[in-house]
Amino acid sequence: QSVLTQPPSVSAAPGQKVTISCSGSSSNIGNNYVSWYQQLPGTAPKLLIYENNERPSGIPDRISGSKSGTSATLGITGLQTGDEADYYCGTWDNSLSAWVFGGGTRLTVL
Amino acid sequence: EVQLLESGGGLVQFGGSLRLSCAASGFTFSSYAMRWVRQVPGKGLEYVSGISVSGSHTYYGDSVKGRFTISRDNSKNTLYLQMNSLTAEDTAVYYCAKVVTTEGYYMDVWGKGTTVTVSS
Numbered sequence: 001q002s003v004l005t006q007p008p009s010v011s012a013a014p015g016q017k018v019t020i021s022c023s024g025s026s027s028n029i030g031n032n033y034v035s036w037y038q039q040l041p042g043t044a045p046k047l048l049i050y051e052n053n054e055r056p057s058g059i060p061d062r063i064s065g066s067k068s069g070t071s072a073t074l075g076i077t078g079l080q081t082g083d084e085a086d087y088y089c090g091t092w093d094n095s096l097s098a099w100v101f102g103g104g105t106r107l108t109v110l
Numbered sequence: 111e112v113q114l115l116e117s118g119g120g121l122v123q124f125g126g127s128l129r130l131s132c133a134a135s136g137f138t139f140s141s142y143a144m145r146w147v148r149q150v151p152g153k154g155l156e157y158v159s160g161i162s163v164s165g166s167h168t169y170y171g172d173s174v175k176g177r178f179t180i181s182r183d184n185s186k187n188t189l190y191l192q193m194n195s196l197t198a199e200d201t202a203v204y205y206c207a208k209v210v211t212t213e214g215y216y217m218d219v220w221g222k223g224t225t226v227t228v229s230s
Contacts, residue, residue: 033213035216044220050218051216090155090217104154
């Protein structure tokens with residue numbers, strides 16, 4: 001059971017928008033920044049969002065992040081088949097003194 | 111180009127030991143914290159361990175505490191993970207990752223991973 005809770009799967013049609021939630025507590029999301037990672041099939045994870053809502057260079061602005069209280073959300077608009085991947089949220093947990101990940105969400109573009 | 115290259119994975123017997131290495135290039139290794147993250151095939155990402163810039167501070171996930179040891183050699187631009195008392199639950203792909211130690215402490219560069227298989 002992961003410390004951060006994500007839905008196992010989400011789906012949407014090409015061109016549509018999808019959001020992926022990540023729920024935690026005051027010991028993690030509530031007091032620390034959240035980052036998001038994309039893992040395409042058979043590849044290593046890749047940073048998508050850092051410090052709640054910042055995009056690394058090369059990440060398009062149709063990808064966004066937000067945080068409110070003890071939850072964070074990843075948003076992807078203009079869905080493409082190339083967005084089909086697993087998405088993970090992550091943050092530091094002050095009680096565990098360890099990094100924690102969500103269980104991951106598989107995005108299917110129908 | 112910033113790169114991380116893991117090595118040292120392989121097949122090991124139950125209860126055995128293995129040392130993973132992660133060779134860094136393209137950035138000033140001695141200026142960044144580092145982490146190991148693993149992934150059981152078909153499962154999610156799991157934090158294994160982290161180490162500070164100098165190596166003076168180390169952190170571990172609950173499932174590996176007391177069995178795994180993280181270390182680094184800044185003169186060789188290399189990160190290590192010594193794994194002892196291995197069990198079947200340690201079978202996974204092990205990734206090393208570079209940590210940006212601003213407030214976010216996020217991982218901005220990942221290696222391709224090395225596979226560890228523990229078998230009786």
